[in-house]
Amino acid sequence: MVDADQTFVIVGGGLAGAKAAETLRAEGFTGRVILICDERDHPYERPPLSKGYLLGKEERDSVFVHEPAWYAQNDVELHLGQTVDAIDRTAKTVRFGDDGTLVHYDKLLLATGAEPRRLDIAGTDLAGVHHLRRLAHAERLKGVLAALGRDNGHIVIAGAGWIGLEVAAAAREYGAEVTVVEPEATPLHSVLGPELGQLFTELHREHGVRFHFGARLTEIVGQDGMVLAARTDDGEEHPAHDVLAAIGAAPRTGLAEAAGLEIAPRAQGGGIAVDERLRTSDPDIHAAGDVAAFPHPLFGTRLRVEHWANALNGGPAAARAMLGRETTYDRVPYFFSDQYDVGLEYSGWAPPGTYDQVVIRGDAGKRQFIAFWLKDGRVLAGMNVNVWDVTEPIQQLIRSRAQVDAEALAAPHVPLDSLLP
Numbered sequence: 328m329v330d331a332d333q334t335f336v337i338v339g340g341g342l343a344g345a346k347a348a349e350t351l352r353a354e355g356f357t358g359r360v361i362l363i364c365d366e367r368d369h370p371y372e373r374p375p376l377s378k379g380y381l382l383g384k385e386e387r388d389s390v391f392v393h394e395p396a397w398y399a400q401n402d403v404e405l406h407l408g409q410t411v412d413a414i415d416r417t418a419k420t421v422r423f424g425d426d427g428t429l430v431h432y433d434k435l436l437l438a439t440g441a442e443p444r445r446l447d448i449a450g451t452d453l454a455g456v457h458h459l460r461r462l463a464h465a466e467r468l469k470g471v472l473a474a475l476g477r478d479n480g481h482i483v484i485a486g487a488g489w490i491g492l493e494v495a496a497a498a499r500e501y502g503a504e505v506t507v508v509e510p511e512a513t514p515l516h517s518v519l520g521p522e523l524g525q526l527f528t529e530l531h532r533e534h535g536v537r538f539h540f541g542a543r544l545t546e547i548v549g550q551d552g553m554v555l556a557a558r559t560d561d562g563e564e565h566p567a568h569d570v571l572a573a574i575g576a577a578p579r580t581g582l583a584e585a586a587g588l589e590i591a592p593r594a595q596g597g598g599i600a601v602d603e604r605l606r607t608s609d610p611d612i613h614a615a616g617d618v619a620a621f622p623h624p625l626f627g628t629r630l631r632v633e634h635w636a637n638a639l640n641g642g643p644a645a646a647r648a649m650l651g652r653e654t655t656y657d658r659v660p661y662f663f664s665d666q667y668d669v670g671l672e673y674s675g676w677a678p679p680g681t682y683d684q685v686v687i688r689g690d691a692g693k694r695q696f697i698a699f700w701l702k703d704g705r706v707l708a709g710m711n712v713n714v715w716d717v718t719e720p721i722q723q724l725i726r727s728r729a730q731v732d733a734e735a736l737a738a739p740h741v742p743l744d745s746l747l748p
Contacts, residue, residue: 333358334431335649336421338411338582339438340364342372342635343616343642345392347436350646352401360403361430363421367408368462369395374635376465377493378665382500383469390462414586416609434611434649437583437599438642441576441617441633446485450547455554455569459490460576468494471569476502483507483557483567485544487514489664491573492527496666499534506537506565508544508557520679523698523710526691527666534667539563544570576633578618588612591620596631603655604648605641613649615641624657625726626676626707634662659722669694672718675708675725682707686736689714697721704730720744 335351337344340362348362364370371390379385398405412424420429443458445451457468475482475498482498484491487509498505507514513524514531528538542559547570549555557567578598580590589600589608598620605613605621616638620631640658648654663672677700689696697717700708705728709721720743724731729748735741 330355330357333433334361335359335434335436336361336363336430336432337436337438338363338421339436339440339616339618340366340370340405340407341438341440341616341638342370342392343440343638343645344436344438345370346639346642347438347615347646347649348398348403349393349401350643351650352403354647354650354652356650358433360401361406361432362398362403363406363409363411363423365408365410366461366463369393369398369405369407371462372635373460374663376462377459377490377497381465381469381472381494381497383473387462387466411582414582414612416586416612419611432611434613436642436645436649437607437612437614437618438616438638438645439579439582439618441578443572444575444577446544446547446572446574448544448546450549450554451572453547453549453554453570454552455549455567456547457569457571459494459571459573468571472498472501472503475504475568478568480504480568481506481566482569482571483544483565484571484573485557486573486575487511487527487538488518488573488575489515489662491571492531492666493664494571494573495531495536496534499531499536500667504537505535506539506557506567507531508539508542508559508565510541510543512540514538517678518673519698519710520677520682520685520700522685526694526712530666530669530694539565576617578620578631580618583607583614583618586612591629591631595629596620598631600629603657605645605654605656606648613645615645621656623676625659625728630660630676632660634660636661659725661718661722669713671710671712673708673710674718674722675700675706677702677708684733686733688737689739699724699736701731701733701736704733706731706736717743720747723747 370392410424413422481504514527546558591600599614620629644656682700684701686699695713706724
């Protein structure tokens with residue numbers, strides 16, 4: 328069968344899906360490309376939603392992956408505001424949820440992403456309770472933060488992960504009062520561990536953020552549909568005009584589960600299980616982006632990575648695999664964050680329990696340093712804070728799996744390249 332006779336369907340109109348469609352055309356695929364997006368906005372990138380766009384420093388149009396005209400120009404059939412509610416693997420069709428239309432596929436890519444975890448407590452139906460995952464969420468929250476800043480209002484943020492902290496920083500820049508409630512003893516515990524988490528506590532406290540550690544929200548108190556306060560499981564009550572639930576995201580695996588595809592264990596992220604070519608348990612169906620749990624040879628486990636770079640690189644890798652190209656997806660996880668005057672990049676994977684040493688290179692007190700997480704002398708992850716152009720050597724150290732002298736790693740005058748085998 329020649330390309331022109333084939334139909335490739337992509338379910339999910341985020342960055343992974345849009346870049347997959349782009350790659351199919353760039354690689355010369357001449358068949359039908361159908362991209363199905365359950366939002367009415369064209370495919371967009373998510374980092375600005377908690378950074379530049381939320382702060383009003385980036386225009387709305389800047390978030391889109393392609394100009395709207397790109398899809399027609401490249402013969403990509405874009406279905407906005409449409410959902411898929413079933414996959415028939417035997418007939419090789421997907422069914423649209425609104426009218427039951429069946430669309431045949433030769434290859435199918437699931438790039439359905441993730442959705443915000445919800446607070447399972449009283450009061451979440453109040454008007455001032457927010458989540459941040461979609462462009463519409465960011466548009467609403469942007470107006471909320473601006474109003475809170477004007478009126479001396481207060482927002483309580485449940486969760487001190489990346490989204491929670493980036494929104495806290497944005498809220499303070501607008502002038503809003505901020506309280507962050509977090510069950511761990513430090514922010515970002517599951518990513519950075521306690522050693523580096525404390526740095527973010529100090530950073531945000533310097534900018535006026537209040538933290539309430541070791542607690543969870545148990546109730547959002549309101550009157551006449553509006554938020555008045557947020558209560559925690561240790562009996563505290565925090566005044567609030569708005570509440571943001573930033574307690575993580577869950578992979579959108581429902582479509583895959585209903586189709587009988589293998590799902591990774593919860594301990595491995597719980598996404599759609601794929602192989603090194605991003606193929607699911609059905610060889611004609613691939614998955615990429617936030618929803619995919621892929622085996623990583625460097626870390627010896629499946630990873631489900633909820634970051635921009637994974638969508639940016641995973642979508643094209645899946646597209647090449649769908650075309651039959653030789654593909655191994657083993658990118659080192661990477662993400663970035665901006666909070667106040669601190670910019671950082673993180674490469675690798677080193678949650679608490681996987682490392683036995685943290686090495687600091689530079690001045691952590693001045694927030695200009697690189698942190699390395701090591702196990703048996705091997706670098707698992709590195710985070711550069713206000714230090715730039717070091718991502719490549721950090722990732723090379725991770726990939727090398729070489730044992731590194733900790734003193735040399737900590738010495739700023741020793742080039743990182745010189746530590747490679």
